[in-house]
Amino acid sequence: MDDIPGHEFSHMGQAPGLVHRVFTRQGGVSLAPFDCLNTGKRTGDDSQAVMENRRRILGALGAEKALYLNQVHGADILVLSRKDREKADLETAHTADGVVTNIPGVALVIQVADCQAVMLHDPAKRVIANVHSGWRGSIKNIIGQCVNIMVQDFG
Numbered sequence: 001m002d003d004i005p006g007h008e009f010s011h012m013g014q015a016p017g018l019v020h021r022v023f024t025r026q027g028g029v030s031l032a033p034f035d036c037l038n039t040g041k042r043t044g045d046d047s048q049a050v051m052e053n054r055r056r057i058l059g060a061l062g063a064e065k066a067l068y069l070n071q072v073h074g075a076d077i078l079v080l081s082r083k084d085r086e087k088a089d090l091e092t093a094h095t096a097d098g099v100v101t102n103i104p105g106v107a108l109v110i111q112v113a114d115c116q117a118v119m120l121h122d123p124a125k126r127v128i129a130n131v132h133s134g135w136r137g138s139i140k141n142i143i144g145q146c147v148n149i150m151v152q153d154f155g
Contacts, residue, residue, distance in 0.1 A: 075140035
């Protein structure tokens with residue numbers, strides 16, 4: 001079940017404690033036309049299949065929790081510190097297009113089709129960000145905003 005195909009970036013694999021993966025549509029349970037690792041709750045797919053696909057990703061990453069965003073092609077960024085741990089789960093979708101956190105064991109999931117996904121990592125402070133950067137977010141400098149939050153809020 002947890003052996004679903006995914007791609008890793010070799011240079012990011014050298015950071016202790018950082019687990020990352022880019023998944024394709026392979027390895028899930030959704031039926032056509034959602035074949036097969038669909039994780040979108042608002043696509044019309046069977047909700048049980050979506051939740052099973054999310055559980056499979058969580059298992060493949062070996063993470064304790066996963067945080068999915070309700071991405072709206074904007075520039076809002078969710079900031080979660082260790083005291084916010086309960087806000088990260090498979091069920092709750094926070095509306096934002098980026099997330100920054102220092103909570104260990106939480107997978108930050110970005111879903112993309114034709115937009116960019118950007119991962120940021122500070123190995124010294126153990127802070128990560130995951131960003132959905134569509135054209136609106138890019139114009140509003142969502143990536144730079146995430147870097148600023150990493151610096152200002154997490155040192």
